[in-house]
Amino acid sequence: MSNITGALYKIRYLDEFSRKKTLMHRLSPTIKLIVTLIYILLVVSFGKYQLGGVIAMSAYPLIMLSLAEMPAKELIKRVVVAMPFVMGVGIFNPVFDRDIMTYFLGIGISGGWISFLTLIVKGVLTVSSAIILVGTTGIENIAHSMRILKMPKIFVVLILLTYRYISVLMEEAASIWTAYKLRAPGQKGIRHDVWGPLLGQLLLRTYDRGIRVYDAMILRGFDGDFRMGTAFVTGIGSYLFLLIALAGFLIIRLSVITMILDLLI
C-alpha cells in the first residue's frame, strides 16, 4: 500500500512540477529531449577510470536544478531507488581490480574503487538528467517531441493513454489492497489462493474500461487517427540553450579545464 501511494506521489509530484513556468519549463521540449539524450550518451561515453570527467558532467544537472527551481530532495529520492542494481553489479570492481592506481593522502587506491565510483556517479547523473527532463517538460510535451522526432504515432498515443490511466488504476489497486489488508491483517503480501481473483477482477474491470474509453472516443469522432494540437514554437531562447549546453558538454568532455590545470601545474 505504502508503495502505491508513494509511487502515485512520485508521479503526481513530477507531473505538477512540470506545469510550472520557469525559464527551463518554457524551452522547447524537443530541444530539451535532444540535449538530455546527448548528455546521457556523453556521460556513459567516459571510460571506466575517468572519474574526474563524470564528476565534471554533474555541472549540467546542478545548473538545471537551479534554473528549474527543482528541490534537490525530490531528485535524490528517485535517484536513490535507482542505484542498488548499479551498485550491486559495480561492487565487484574493487573485488576483481585490485591494482593500486593512485595514492590519496598516502593511501593506495585501486582501479576497482575508481571505476566503482565512476559507475555510481554515472548512474546518478543519467537518472537525474532524465528526471529533470520530465520535471521541466511533462509527459504531454515529451510525447509531442517524440512525434516531431518521428516516433510511431500509435506508440506515442499509447504512452499518453497509459500515463492517463496509471493514476486511476493505482487508486483502484490501492483500494483493493486496503480492502484485502483490512480483512487479512498482518500479512505482508497477498495469499496465493487469492492471487488470481484479486488481480483478475481488477483486470476484468480494466478491460471493460478500455472498451468504454473507446466508446467515448468514437462518440467524439475518433476514426483511428489521433490528432494532437499544434507543435511547440521553438524560440531563440531554446536554440541558445541548445548551443550553450552543447558547448558546455564539449568543454567538459574535451577536458579543457583539466588542460588548463595541467598547464598551470
Add this chain to the structure above:
Amino acid sequence: MHMADALLSPAVGGAMWAAASGGAAYSANKLKTDLDDRKIPLMGVMGAFVFASQMINFTIPATGSSGHIGGGMLLAILLGGHAGFLTMASVLLIQALFFADGGLLALGANIFNLGFFTCYVAYPLIYKKIISNKYTRGRLIAASVISVVVALQLGAFSVVLQTFFSGKTELPFTSFLLLMQPIHLAIGLVEGLITAAVVSFVWNARPEIITHANERKPLKNIDIRKVIVGVLIATVVVGGFLSWFASENPDGLEWAIFNTTGTEELEGSNPVNEFFARIQEKTAFLPDYGFKETSEGAGNSGTSFSGVTGGIITMVLALGVGKLISVFKRIKS
C-alpha cells in the same frame, strides 16, 4: 530487473536502442494495418494495469518473501504479440521517466530484455505452441509459467551480455551469469505462477478475452520469425558498427563527435575531412580525466589527480552558478 544507463557503453546502449526502435516501428506498422481501433484504448488501460499491479505484492507460500507480476507476458497473452510489445515499451518508458527505473539510454535494452523476449519469443514460440488453440486450465497454467520463466531467463542472460559487452564492470562473465540465471529462475517461477493465476481466472470468467474470440482477425498471419531475425540483424549491425567505432577510438569520445563525418576511411581528401582529422589528432593528445588504464602502480599521479581535480572544480563552479541563479531568482521575486 531493469538495466541501468551507467552499466552501458554508448555502443551497446545504441545497439539496443536500434533493436528496440526497430521492433517498435515494426509492431506499430503492423498494428496500423491490422489493428482493430478498439485495441488502442485497451492497450493504454492495460499498460496502466500492469503498472499498477506491479505495486501489489504477493506472498510466496512457505518462504515469507513476496513477489509481483512482470507484465510483458500477461500483455502478450491479453493483447497479442505486437500490441503487447508496444504496450510494454510504453510502460517501460514511463517507468524510466518517472521512477528512474533504468534510464533513457538503457530504455532500449530494457524494452529488448523485458518486451522482446516475452512478446516476440516466449509468446509465439512457447505460450502459443503449448496452447495450440486448445484452451484448458492445465495448458493455460503450464503455458503461462513456462513462457514467463523462459522469457525471464533470456532477459537475464541478455542483461549479462549487455553488461559484459559494455565493459564497465570487472565482474567476470561466468560469475555474473551464475549469479543472474538462478535468481531469475526463482523470480520467474513466482511471476509465472501469478500470471497463470490471473490468466486462468480471467479465462474462467470471460474466456473470450483470453481466446481472442471477439477480435477481428488480421487477413494474414504475421511471420514472427521475420521480426526476430530483423531485430537480431539490427542489433548485430548497429552494435558491431558502434563497437568498431568505439574500439577504433578507445576513449569512446571521438565516435560521438566524428562518426557522422567518417574521417577515418575517407583519408583527408577534402578540407572538411582534413579539418576533422586534425582535430581528432589534437584531441588524442589531450589529457583525460582518468588514470591511464595501463599505468602501473601510482604512475604519474600528478596528472591523474589534476584530472579528478578538474572534474571537481567544474562541479563546484556549477554549484556556484546554481546558487547564484537561485539567489538572483529570489531577489527578483
Add this chain to the structure above:
Amino acid sequence: MSHHKIDIKDLDYMYPDGKKAVNGFSINITHGESVALVGANGAGKSTLLSLMVGILMPQKGEIIIGDTHLSKETLPLLRQKIGMTFQNADDQLFMNSVYEDVAFGPRNYKLNEEEVDARVIGALKKVDALHLKDRPPYKLSGGEKRAVSIATALSLDPDILLMDEPTAALDPKSRRRLIGILKEFAHTKIIATHDLDMALDVCDRTIVMNQGTVVADGRTKDIMVNDELLEKCSLERPLILQGQNN
C-alpha cells in the same frame, strides 16, 4: 427545427449472454424537450442510451433522429448531433489535461486550431469550468470531472444531450451547481437518473423504465407523486415532495 426530434420504435436489445435489457421500447421526443429517464438499477437506461448513439446496435426496432434512421452508415453524421456523458467520467476523460480532452472532439472533425481553441473555451465557459483548463484529470473533484465531461460533449455543438446519471456520486453542493448548469441548456436532453429530485428540477417530462420497457410517460410533477408506480419500479418520491399528498 423539427430535425432534432427523436423517434424510437419498438426497440429490442439482448446482450450476448442472453439478457434482454431493452424490450419493445418506444418513445417520441420533440425538439427542446428535457426528459428524465428514471428506473431502478438494471432497468435498461444505460443500454438504451448506448443504443441511441450506436455503441450498441439493436436487434429489432428503429431509432430516428431528426429525419435520419440510425444505422452504421448514418452514425458518423448523427454522432455530431448527439453529445453523451457516461456514468463514470474517468472513462470519458482520457487525455492528460482538461484542455486536451475538450479539444479531442473538435480536432477529430478537423477544425483548425483557432476554431478548436474557441470551441474549447466556449464549452468550458458554459459549464463554468474555464479555470480548470490546464488541470490534469486527477486533480479534478467529482463535480469538476462531471462538468468537464459535459464540456467535452458541448465542444462538438450537439443538438441533443444524453446524460447517464450525471448527479451520481456528487456532493450536495456540486450537485446543486450541476443542476443550475443543466437548467440553462436549451438542448434536447435525456437524463438517465434515479435522482428524482434532480429530475423534478430539470425535466418537465419523465419516462419511467422498468425491465427494458416504458411503464409510464408523463409530466414529471404527476409521475413523482404516483406512489404506486414509483413503488412498483423500486423508486421513491423526491424528498421535496415527501409528506405531501397528491
